[in-house]
Amino acid sequence: MKLKRTIHQVFAIAKTDFLGITRNKTAIFFTLLFPLFFLIIIGFTFGTQGTGETSRIHVGTVNFDGEMIVVNNTDSQNSTIGDDFVQALKDANFTVYEYSTYGDKDTNGTAAYDISRGQIKIAIVIPANFTEALSYQYTDSLGTPIPTKASLDLYTDPSDPTGSLIAQQSVFGFIFGFIDHYQSIVIGQLPESFRDYAKVLADPVTVSTSEADVSGRQLRWIDYMVPGTLGLVLLWSGLNHASVAIADERAKGTFQRMIIAPVSSITVLAGKFVSCLAIVYLSAVIMLATGVLLFQVNLYWNIPAIVLTVFLGALSAIGLGLVISSLAKNVQAADAITHLITVPLQFFIGAFFPLSIMPEPAQIFGEALPFTKLVYAMQGIMTKNLPFEAVIPEILYMTISGLILFTLGIIAYRLSLKRL
Amino acid sequence: MNLNDIEVKSVTRRFEDTVAVDNVSMNVARGELFGLLGPNGAGKSTLTKMLCGMINPTSGTIKVGGYNIQDHPMKVKELLGVVPQDIVLYDYMNARENLAFFGKLYGLSGGKLRNRIEELLIFTQLDEKAVKRRISTYSGGMKRRINIAAALLHEPQVILLDEPTAGLDPKNKLALWEIIRTLNKEGKTIMLTTHMMDEAEELCNQVAIMDKGKIIALGSPRQLTKKVKMENTITILPDKITSKLMEATQKISGVKSSYRAYDESEKIETLKIITERAEDILPDLVSAISSVGTKILSVELSRVTLEDVFISLTGRSLREEEEQV
Numbered sequence: 001m002k003l004k005r006t007i008h009q010v011f012a013i014a015k016t017d018f019l020g021i022t023r024n025k026t027a028i029f030f031t032l033l034f035p036l037f038f039l040i041i042i043g044f045t046f047g048t049q050g051t052g053e054t055s056r057i058h059v060g061t062v063n064f065d066g067e068m069i070v071v072n073n074t075d076s077q078n079s080t081i082g083d084d085f086v087q088a089l090k091d092a093n094f095t096v097y098e099y100s101t102y103g104d105k106d107t108n109g110t111a112a113y114d115i116s117r118g119q120i121k122i123a124i125v126i127p128a129n130f131t132e133a134l135s136y137q138y139t140d141s142l143g144t145p146i147p148t149k150a151s152l153d154l155y156t157d158p159s160d161p162t163g164s165l166i167a168q169q170s171v172f173g174f175i176f177g178f179i180d181h182y183q184s185i186v187i188g189q190l191p192e193s194f195r196d197y198a199k200v201l202a203d204p205v206t207v208s209t210s211e212a213d214v215s216g217r218q219l220r221w222i223d224y225m226v227p228g229t230l231g232l233v234l235l236w237s238g239l240n241h242a243s244v245a246i247a248d249e250r251a252k253g254t255f256q257r258m259i260i261a262p263v264s265s266i267t268v269l270a271g272k273f274v275s276c277l278a279i280v281y282l283s284a285v286i287m288l289a290t291g292v293l294l295f296q297v298n299l300y301w302n303i304p305a306i307v308l309t310v311f312l313g314a315l316s317a318i319g320l321g322l323v324i325s326s327l328a329k330n331v332q333a334a335d336a337i338t339h340l341i342t343v344p345l346q347f348f349i350g351a352f353f354p355l356s357i358m359p360e361p362a363q364i365f366g367e368a369l370p371f372t373k374l375v376y377a378m379q380g381i382m383t384k385n386l387p388f389e390a391v392i393p394e395i396l397y398m399t400i401s402g403l404i405l406f407t408l409g410i411i412a413y414r415l416s417l418k419r420l
Numbered sequence: 421m422n423l424n425d426i427e428v429k430s431v432t433r434r435f436e437d438t439v440a441v442d443n444v445s446m447n448v449a450r451g452e453l454f455g456l457l458g459p460n461g462a463g464k465s466t467l468t469k470m471l472c473g474m475i476n477p478t479s480g481t482i483k484v485g486g487y488n489i490q491d492h493p494m495k496v497k498e499l500l501g502v503v504p505q506d507i508v509l510y511d512y513m514n515a516r517e518n519l520a521f522f523g524k525l526y527g528l529s530g531g532k533l534r535n536r537i538e539e540l541l542i543f544t545q546l547d548e549k550a551v552k553r554r555i556s557t558y559s560g561g562m563k564r565r566i567n568i569a570a571a572l573l574h575e576p577q578v579i580l581l582d583e584p585t586a587g588l589d590p591k592n593k594l595a596l597w598e599i600i601r602t603l604n605k606e607g608k609t610i611m612l613t614t615h616m617m618d619e620a621e622e623l624c625n626q627v628a629i630m631d632k633g634k635i636i637a638l639g640s641p642r643q644l645t646k647k648v649k650m651e652n653t654i655t656i657l658p659d660k661i662t663s664k665l666m667e668a669t670q671k672i673s674g675v676k677s678s679y680r681a682y683d684e685s686e687k688i689e690t691l692k693i694i695t696e697r698a699e700d701i702l703p704d705l706v707s708a709i710s711s712v713g714t715k716i717l718s719v720e721l722s723r724v725t726l727e728d729v730f731i732s733l734t735g736r737s738l739r740e741e742e743e744q745v
Contacts, residue, residue: 005527012524016510023512023554253508257570260472261525262497420474 009263013271017245018278031241032283035232036290042352043222043295057167060097060111060123061086065130071137081131081150085178089124092174099123102155115157121167125153134182219383223298226291227378228351230284230310231371234317235342235349237283242276242321246413247334256420265417269322269410276318277311284310300385309381312395313374315402322409326416350375370401423450424483425499425578425609426471431480433466440466442633443480448611448626450577453604455624456613457726463633464613468582471611472502484578498526501576505583507563508570511556515546515566518555519573526574533573540569543599561592568599579603581612585619597623617726629730636733644729652698655681655720656691658709668708669693674701698722 021027045056065082068075090096097120103110111123127150132138136145154171156164183202187195249255258268291297321338328334347353348366355366366372377394380386388395426448433441441463448454456464469475470482473493482489485499509518516537523533541551544565555563564584571579584600585593600623604610614620620627621641629637629644637644658665661680669678669691676694683690695701698721709716 008524008527008529012521016513016521019517020510020512253504253506254510256474257502257504257508257522258525260474260497260500260502261522262494262527263525264494420469 006264006267009267010271010274013258013263013268014274014278017272017275020248021241021279027241031237031279032286035229035236035283036286038232038346038352039226039229039287039290040294043225043291055093055095057094057122057170058097058120059089059094059167059171060099060114060120061089062099062102062111062123062125064128065126067128069128069132071129071132072139076132076137078131078135078137081134081182082126085126085130088178089174092177094170094174111155115155118157118160121157121160121163122171123155124171125155127151127153219298222291222295223383224379225352226288226295226297227299227382228349228375229287229291230378231313231349231351231375232346233280233283233287234310234313234371234374235346238276238280238314238317239321239324239342240338241279242272242318242409243324243328243334243338244331245272245276246322246325246416247328247331250416250420251331259417259420265414269413272322273318276321277314280310280314280317281307299382302381302388305381305388305391306378309374309377309391309395309398312398312402313370316370316398316405319402319405319407319409323405323412326409326412345369345371348372370398370405373397373401424448425450425452425485426454426611427481427483428467428471429481429483431467431470431477431482433463433470433475434478439633441470441477444630444633444635445480446628446635446638448578448609450609451604451607452609452626453600453624454609454611455620455627456611456630457615457617457620457627457730458630459615462630464630465582466633467630468580468613472500472580473497498574499577501571501574501579503568503571503579503581503584505586507560507567509555509563509566512554514554515541515544515551515558515569518566519570522570523573528573536573536575540572543572544569560588561595564588564592564596565599568596572603576608578609578611581610583614584612585614585616617730621726627726629726629733631730631734637729641726644726647729652695653722654693654695654698654702654705655722656693656705656709656716657688657718658691659715659717661689661691662712662714664712665691665709665714668712669705672701672704672708675705 021031063079063082063086065085066077066079068077070076086096086098097111097114099109099111099114101110102123102125103112105112105116107113111120111125114120115123127133129148130150130152133148133150136148138146138148140146152175154168156168158164180203183199187198187202190198246255249258255268259265288299291299320341324334324337324341328337348355348358348362349369349371350366355363355372358366373394377391377398380391380394381388424447426446428444428446431441431444432439444463444467456467458464466475470477471484471489473489473496476490484496487495487499489496510521513521519537519540520533523529523536528536544562546562546565550558550562555566558566568581568584581600585596588596597619600610600612612619612623624641626640627638627644628635637647639647666678666680669675674695674697676696678691678693681690681692682688693701693705702719702721706716706719
């Protein structure tokens with residue numbers, strides 16, 4: 001009877017708390033939609049990396065190849081290969097902007113102007129002798145071709161190193177492919193017996209790169225990112241909500257009103273925990289559903305393992321949130337402390353950017369976070385389809401840190417009761 | 421047998437070096453409407469918090485309904501209905517949702533809870549349209565009524581009201597006084613804390629005045645005011661004031677002095693009688709005035725109030741205390 005009553009009380013508290021989120025637009029944004037907002041923005045920006053998607057790379061071309069030049073003391077105006085080059089860029093699905101001049105950052109309509117404003121990430125300047133050089137039109141007095149290299153100039157945006165690097169790598173890949181195609185045409189014109197030598201001379205070392213099969217599927221960045229964003233869910237939905245759960249009620253006096261009812265303080269805490277957990281799972285479902293529906297992510301759905309891992313991660317997040325909520329002087333202070341922790345922390349849990357690209361101290365810090373372990377475990381289970389045993393170290397780490405942080409949360413909560 | 425619903429015995433509560441409640445003892449009998457008076461910082465809130473189990477006394481015992489609050493906190497909480505001074509409701513929920521939540525905290529569920537909510541919604545006089553709206557859209561008076569209803573769901577025997585009419589306009593204040601009287605008539609034991617002496621005089625049949633953590637006076641409002649020997653003023657508005665009238669009034673036994681006073685705001689001249697026994701001399705005064713052929717248009721009696729009791733006991737007025745706090 002007493003247990004039934006306690007369960008009713010726990011769920012009444014949890015339901016009331018849950019309604020407090022779902023009926024408050026600001027709370028919905030920060031608790032449920034903010035991580036989703038991150039997923040969508042970063043997903044659309046980088047999410048399809050790994051599939052050869054180039055349409056998001058904006059390339060400017062300045063094609064001087066059609067300009068009149070003097071070759072062998074004769075006027076020449078041939079733009080065949082330059083035009084083919086630009087057309088091939090378009091066929092390779094780059095978004096191409098064509099300019100008549102490179103210009104400068106202050107002159108509207110030029111490539112430099114658009115780079116400075118982020119319209120394009122890279123500009124390719126094709127020289128006036130591009131076709132003439134590549135078609136061996138330079139000859140000596142005897143009519144023998146003079147080897148002449150065609151020189152492309154690339155300009156990138158230094159204010160966006162990451163975007164520029166991605167664009168540069170993609171354009172290099174395209175140029176190597178273009179050269180390869182050109183070489184095969186030229187070599188094809190050589191006598192049969194020279195062709196194999198020429199091929200080796202033109203391309204003495206061949207490199208082939210393949211992605212290792214780690215999941216049984218072809219993967220894109222987004223396939224790693226979506227499970228990783230469950231770490232964000234813990235920070236924004238778990239920690240964020242738990243950190244104001246008690247402080248807010250204390251400020252409004254509803255916490256005191258609960259305590260003066262025949263409800264034990266642990267029942268109140270249990271109600272808050274259930275509500276926080278419900279919000280974490282709801283947020284996780286929203287994130288995963290968005291990944292599936294919007295980015296068509298390919299994931300493995302080991303539901304019991306996912307539910308357990310999220311639960312263990314939530315223990316740490318809610319425990320830490322309880323410490324903040326119980327010790328903060330008021331709800332504003334709780335909110336400020338939480339944002340101070342959450343905002344920088346989300347970049348150290350490996351959800352968006354791998355820890356391996358960070359400096360060593362940042363890596364050590366990131367590796368120590370239970371939320372990072374959740375990200376690893378989720379990526380292992382959902383992306384790589386690893387068996388549960390493979391993520392036991394992460395699970396153990398999360399269990400221990402969850403128990404420690406949640407115990408600290410209970411101690412802080414108990415202390416806060418003395419301040420009523 | 422005279423049952424006490426609240427028994428406070430030698431209770432002291434310290435906060436580090438501060439003694440908020442200092443060796444307080446008092447009883448509230450079943451069915452009594454008891455007022456705990458005093459300025460802010462007198463110790464009322466601390467005593468109330470101890471009564472409802474939010475904090476423990478440093479020493480002493482508190483019993484509610486015969487149960488020691490430290491030994492049986494849950495039992496005591498079930499007997500108590502606490503109405504906080506501030507509106508403590510979830511403003512994103514409507515009245516019915518709020519009452520359902522607080523009802524569940526007190527162990528109500530199912531049909532019993534639904535019936536009780538409907539009874540209390542009738543009691544609060546909210547129409548169905550208002551009941552469905554979120555609390556945040558309610559007026560102050562409506563919120564206050566739901567705030568009280570939330571404490572009555574489990575039909576408590578003892579109701580603690582903390583400054584129940586603070587911030588209310590006169591109309592809502594009177595309406596709330598009526599609700600308090602009704603609850604008391606239903607047999608509920610009510611203890612209200614207030615710093616408004618008129619409220620205590622109007623509602624309570626027993627009051628305790630607290631100051632600096634101690635109870636400095638305890639009794640019915642009449643008993644307390646009688647203890648204070650103070651001069652009362654009777655203000656009479658006659659149709660005319662003559663020298664004969666002045667002589668006649670000064671001859672009445674018990675009249676210390678009488679004089680003419682001009683009321684600037686009303687633009688009228690009144691006769692002021694100073695006495696220690698205003699109610700006793702009133703019949704003689706009326707006949708003396710009639711005997712000199714003067715008609716009485718109005719009579720105003722200024723009595724000793726609980727405010728005066730507080731002043732006589734502490735040498736300070738409540739208003740001064742409020743300003744200092």
